Amino acid sequence: MVDGPAPRYVVTGWPVGQTGVVAGVTAVEHGARRGSDSDYGVATGGGPAVARRRYERLASAVGMVSSVAVKQVHGTRIVRVGVSEPGFRVAGEADGLSTAVPGVLLSVTAADCIPVLIADREGRCVAVAHAGWRGAAAGILERTVQAIEAHFGVAPSDLEICLGPGICGECYEVGSEVLQAFNSGQTAPACLDLRAELHARAVHAGLPEASVAILDWCTRCGPVYLHSHRVSGERAGRMAAFIGLRPNPGTFSGKDGHGELR
Secondary structure (H helix, E strand, C coil): CCCCCCCEEEECCCCCCCCCEEEEEECCCCCCCCCCCCCCCCCCCCCHHHHHHHHHHHHHHCCCCEEEEEECCCCCCEEEECCCCCEEEEEEECCEEEECCCCEEEEEEECCCEEEEEEECCCCCEEEEEECHHHHHHCHHHHHHHHHHHHHCCCHHHEEEEECCECCCCCCEECHHHHHHCCCCCCCCEECCHHHHHHHHHHHCCCCHHHEEECCCECCCECCCCCCHHHHHHHCCCEEEEEEECCCCCCCCCCCCCCEEC
């Protein structure tokens, strides 16, 4: 394990008007693969003890008390986190997390799939979801929006969504199974813009179009180096996409030595 703050990119200027939210994605040293210090995969990163240290270091680096991840299964289950327990834990099999508790850092991992970061613009709650093509087609984004309204009473129109770094539409060539899942009408093989699909689904779920931000970094073609299953296959590690409500808003600058996402 490398000592010191966890390298990361922090999303700046989002969500609109809400400074009490921290969100971003972990950075990856160029050429790093599965098992490296930048691999936050619960299954790929080197074992439970190693994962715990990495997530606790990340939470501490962004001023949070605790850290929660999930064992991702490309489904639509969302886990609500109701308490802030010091340290790190895995909240079972799911592909999304939500909370209204300050100090809890929620994380999902990805290596081409799209991390979906969600925040109430009034700072009442946050959520994160892992959207690969299976989860996106099954409605993981819509289910997360519905869960937020059911659990916290926050309407879709009060939410801000940020679609994080993932494989871009020009790099993501897929087969007939994937195209059929989205009713695209294209002939395989063809390229699929998963972030564009998720953007449309967010608007259909009740978010204003202006409330859906897209971060256009691609895991395959850049402009920064990130873990990519398309590039490295089974050797690929996983980035952690994270979000949380700060326990003390305004005490963390949001800056680090690895740049910012805007």
